[in-house]
Structures are given as structure tokens and as C-alpha cells.
Amino acid sequence: MKTADFDFDLPEDRIALRPVEPRDSARLLVVRKGGLEDRIVRDLPEFLRPGDALVFNDTRVIPARLAGSRHRVGPEGEALSVAVEATLHHRDAPDVWSAFMKPGKRIKPGDRIAFGHLEAAVVSKGDDGLITLRFDRAGPALDDAIRAVGVMPLPPYIAAKRAEDDRDRSDYQTVYAEHDGSVAAPTAGLHFTPALLDAIRAKGVSTHAVTLHVGAGTFLPVKVDDIAEHRMHSEWGEVAADTAEALNRVRANGGRIICVGTTSLRLLESATDPDGMIGPFHGDTAIFITPGYRFRAVDVLMTNFHLPKSTLFMLVSAFAGTDTMKAAYAHAIATGYRFYSYGDGSLLFRG
Structure with missing residues (x-):
């Protein structure tokens, strides 16, 4: 596959420079193979079932x-x-x-x-x-x-347009951040509020934390023509043994695993064996997910809208289908969705 296969035109005015307030009022594009649905993040519990598990990345961004x-x-x-x-x-x-x-x-x-x-x-x-x-x-x-x-390491596409300020110290951090170590936020998690977390748990959905310290390599463009030649930079992550056991029980009981963010997805997929059993994990991962990858652990993914020709757009194309994601992004651009770290979200069901 060629990097150019994952390109698309994105108008400059679609790049969000600040998040919306409150956090859970951001738009949410629900993407299924059968169609698209425009919602807001606060509607997320409607798409969850009792017995499902939501997995968050609880890393904390440092002023790196x-x-x-x-x-x-x-x-x-x-x-x-x-x-x-x-x-x-x-x-x-x-x-x-x-x-x-x-x-x-x-x-x-x-x-x-x-x-x-x-x-x-x-x-x-x-x-x-x-x-x-x-x-x-x-x-x-x-x-x-x-x-x-140090100062907060805003993504280059934001830092090029405005300086970091005190507001970013809170805006660029999830409400459940716990372990220092990331130099970029797990941005899908920026949409969550304590009230939304309460509503999710009231639905009978369990919540679980894993830790992946996001590195600055997440901002780097893919510079090769053939994506098979791209080298991912490694990032440190941890899945605790009790978390792995709890998620395996969820799947055994018919529940779905919904990852909040590509970081938690990449970590869980790194911790899962070919038979679909999630194990404890402690160390570096450089997993690179592209179309053709067979997902082992994750059923649904909540994520923001990503850069053209990026490894993350390749990942979501692998997850929901390349044609489906190209159609979803075309719809998002045409209808004014906000892109990147401070932008809106999408909820993707496996293609």
C-alpha cells in the first residue's frame, strides 16, 4: 500500500485551535458500515450495552x-x-x-x-x-x-497558529489522567467529563484504565512512499494483570471492548495473543496497524479525526474499512466537523 492512498484534502479552517465547552458537547460522528449518524459526545451511552467495557488511557501529559x-x-x-x-x-x-x-x-x-x-x-x-x-x-x-x-507540547498544527497558554494546561489533559509521562494527549479522552463517566457506569458499562505514554513521534508525518517501509517509534505502556483478567471476563460474557483512543487500542492489541486472550503487558510497543491487520481485542473505537497520510488514519482505515473511513471523513469535512487534538470525535464500529 502507498502512503498516497491515505491522503485527503482538509481545509485549514477545519483544524480546531481550542476545544468546545463543555467537553462532552463536541460532535460525534457514528460510523458503521451501513451508514453515518451525526450525534454529540454526550450521546455516547446510547451506543453502549450493559456488560460492555470502556478502556481509557490514564497517562498524564507533562510540559515536555x-x-x-x-x-x-x-x-x-x-x-x-x-x-x-x-x-x-x-x-x-x-x-x-x-x-x-x-x-x-x-x-x-x-x-x-x-x-x-x-x-x-x-x-x-x-x-x-x-x-x-x-x-x-x-x-x-x-x-x-x-x-x-517546560511548556505543554501542543501539536505542531496548533503551535504554528498560536502560543501555548495557561488554559492548555487543563484543556490538554484528560479528567482521569493519573500517570505522568506523555508528551501528547490521548485526545479522544479529552471529551469526557465526570458527568459523562457517571452516565456510562449507570448504564452498566465497566470502565478500565491502561497506560501508554504517548511519544512525540505521534506528530511525525509518514515520509516513505510505501507504508511497509515506515518505522514507528516505540512508546512505553502497561496493562495490569487484573485489568487484563477483567477484560477477558467481559469478552467471555459477551460484552464488547470499546477503546477510547488509538493509544489504548494499540496497547491492548499489543497485549493480546493470537487467540484473543489479553495478558499483562509492561514495556515498549511499536505496533503499526494498517489495513489487513486482524484485530484481536477491540470491538469499537472512539477517536478524533486524524491527519491525512498519518499512521492514525491508516489505523482507523484498518479498523472500520478504508472506503468507509474515506466516506466518513468526506462527510465530516463537508458538514463542518472540527479536526485533530482539540476537535470533534468519531465512534467506529469494526468493518
Whole structure:
């Protein structure tokens, strides 16, 4: 398959720069093979059955974009410095993060980077664009320093149009976020409110949490013509043993597993064996789901609207059918749905 097969035209004015208020008043496009239905997120309980399970990603976004200065000693002993920016991607050790940096071409192993009072040394530079940084503090002390100097890592298509502000600190976080570590929000979850969660549970639907720390690679475009040549960046995730057991019981009793977001779907599919049994999971996943993939665990997916030619549009095409999703996106664009992280949602049933 070619990357161009997943392209579509998206007008600039369809990109949401702020979420709607309240969160659960966003539009929801219900996508079934037999047709499309325009609803709002608050209607979600109508599409759930007693005995179903809703699975959320409870990761918490950290202020992972850091502005700083690169320091280097020149050939004649002179001090050389240049402004740089790092977007943290994956924590490799208590004092080590891999990051995407700008301008990446001017960064070399051995460079010292100062992010305000926080300093790091460049350990290595990978062919995939990732730069490894070893910081001058570790563990909770490093977490506190990042919170002090960093800003919320808004997606590039929002950051290019406006600056991050205090409102984003709450808007770009789910109401159930618990475990620090993501540099991008699991955006389907941004639509949920405590009242909507109560309504879902009152319907007899159980709710479960898994954790996938979303990396900055989620914003990267697919640069190859043949999608088989695309390499996904790994992300760390965890499915607890009791969560896996509970979800297996739901399926054994005839209930459906509904994932809120592509992140929870990718993690559950990584944790499921070929026979459909979900097991505990603790580690990295780089699963890349494209049309032809056989889903093992997930029956329904709630997700936002994604970028043209992105790995996430490929994933939803695999889930609901490429032709179905192209028709759904054409309808969404024509009828004014808002796209991307702060945009509207869709509810997809397996094709």
C-alpha cells in the first residue's frame, strides 16, 4: 500500500485551535458500515450495552517542550552557543530522555544544553532523528525541574497558529489522567467529563484504565512512499494483570471492548495473543496497524479525526474499512466537523 492512498484534502479552517465547552458537547460522528449518524459526545451511552467495557488511557501529559541554549567550545577556545528547542519523546533511564530537537543538525554528541537551571549533555544522535539527553538530575527531581521549565507540547498544527497558554494546561489533559509521562494527549479522552463517566457506569458499562505514554513521534508525518517501509517509534505502556483478567471476563460474557483512543487500542492489541486472550503487558510497543491487520481485542473505537497520510488514519482505515473511513471523513469535512487534538470525535464500529 502507498502512503498516497491515505491522503485527503482538509481545509485549514477545519483544524480546531481550542476545544468546545463543555467537553462532552463536541460532535460525534457514528460510523458503521451501513451508514453515518451525526450525534454529540454526550450521546455516547446510547451506543453502549450493559456488560460492555470502556478502556481509557490514564497517562498524564507533562510540559515536555523545553527551550534552551546549546553550549560548545570552538576551535580556538571560544564559547559557541545557539538557541535550541527539545521535545521530549521517551524516558530511557531516571536521568535520560530521548528527544526531538530543533535545529537538530547543529546538535552533536558532547554538547551541553542549558534549559534554564536544568542542564543536559548530548549522549548520542540517532539516524531516526532522536537525540539522547542525560540530565544533571534524576527521578522525581528531574520531573520537578521539567515541570518548572517546560511548556505543554501542543501539536505542531496548533503551535504554528498560536502560543501555548495557561488554559492548555487543563484543556490538554484528560479528567482521569493519573500517570505522568506523555508528551501528547490521548485526545479522544479529552471529551469526557465526570458527568459523562457517571452516565456510562449507570448504564452498566465497566470502565478500565491502561497506560501508554504517548511519544512525540505521534506528530511525525509518514515520509516513505510505501507504508511497509515506515518505522514507528516505540512508546512505553502497561496493562495490569487484573485489568487484563477483567477484560477477558467481559469478552467471555459477551460484552464488547470499546477503546477510547488509538493509544489504548494499540496497547491492548499489543497485549493480546493470537487467540484473543489479553495478558499483562509492561514495556515498549511499536505496533503499526494498517489495513489487513486482524484485530484481536477491540470491538469499537472512539477517536478524533486524524491527519491525512498519518499512521492514525491508516489505523482507523484498518479498523472500520478504508472506503468507509474515506466516506466518513468526506462527510465530516463537508458538514463542518472540527479536526485533530482539540476537535470533534468519531465512534467506529469494526468493518
